[in-house]
Amino acid sequence: MIVTFLGTGSGAPTTKRNVSGIGLRFLQAGKWWLFDCGEGTQHQLLRAPMKISQLEKIFITHLHGDHLYGLIGLLASRSLRNGEASPLDLYGPPGLDRYYRAVMETSPVHLHYPLQIHIVSEGVVYEDEEVVVICRPARHRVLSFAYSVEEKEKPGAFQVEKARELGVPSGPIYGALKRGEQVVLPDGRVLDGRDFVGEAQPGRKIVFSGDTEPCQAVRQLAHGADLLVHEATYAQQDKDLAVRSGHSTAQEAAQLARDAGVKSLCLTHFSPRYEDEEGEFTMEDLLAEAQAIFPNTTLAEDFYSLPVKRVRKTVGGNEEACYNE
DSSP: EEEEEEOOOOOOOOOOOOOSSEEEETTTTTTEEEEEEOOTTTHHHHHSSSGGGEEEEEEOOEEEEEEEEHHHHHHHHHHHOOOOOOOOOEEEEEHHHHHHHHHHHSSSOOOSSSSEEEEEEEEEEEEEEEHHHHHHHHSSSOOOEEEEEEEBBOOOOOHHHHHHHHHSSHHHHHHHHHTTEEOOOTOOOEEEEEBBBBBOOOOOOEEESOOOOOOHHHHHTTTOOOOEEEEEBOOGGGGHHHHTTOBBBBHHHHHHHHHTTTOEEEEEEEEEGOTTSSSSHHHHHHHHHTTTTTTSSEEOOOOEEOOOEEEEEESSSSSEEEOOO
């Protein structure tokens, strides 16, 4: 999976950053999901590695404009550019359905694909054989949700060489052993498939905080995550502004990442006040503030892609990164 940032600024677009939009790419499946859709997101896609035709799901964290106002344009462009496009699922808080209907009633767009709107509440909002998406309410000025995308555990790899060394004939017997079944060989030997399958491979977990003050719900949702994408609108020296607007500081996001035991933290949703490289407090200072507490922290930029690699356990119990997923 790869996280690609389409917009990393807060409030309004600047010359350096668009407003919120984050893509999550599933490379092997040839699909991707979008988290928030601020104004101009579809324009950002013209320079991004994702195709609008492969967009499968959109998750909206809350209904503030810098996370929402690009939605209708993107939905319309998906029809205009792709004809009979595949179905699309839209998830978000109460009011998202009313917003969609109100715009469509005023400026109707005929979508050439089925669109299903799901109003979310705390808990599981989507699940299939490979992944589960859970949301929990964050703490913001309006109802806002954080989302967790967690892969399910995958069965361990079949140890082909071990089977060959024991003279196990290839074919259906291999399949039975791979499923962990007990088999009887032509020579009468009884083999247990569990002895030929490596340790199960844990799934990856990515959490998107949306807009929020530091809160226990997001910390619990992020527990043990491979990657936490957390807003850091302000520096700690501007804590009063964060409190007034319902946002987090870089220091607070780092503290939450540390307490949640995540592997890596990527900060986003920055106030433009730190963009001046000659200013009193810069983006480098913001990063240093977070890394002093949680060293494995990066700052997102528009079009920055961050791979989240699967850690695969080998037969000897060691771990190695899998680069092709």
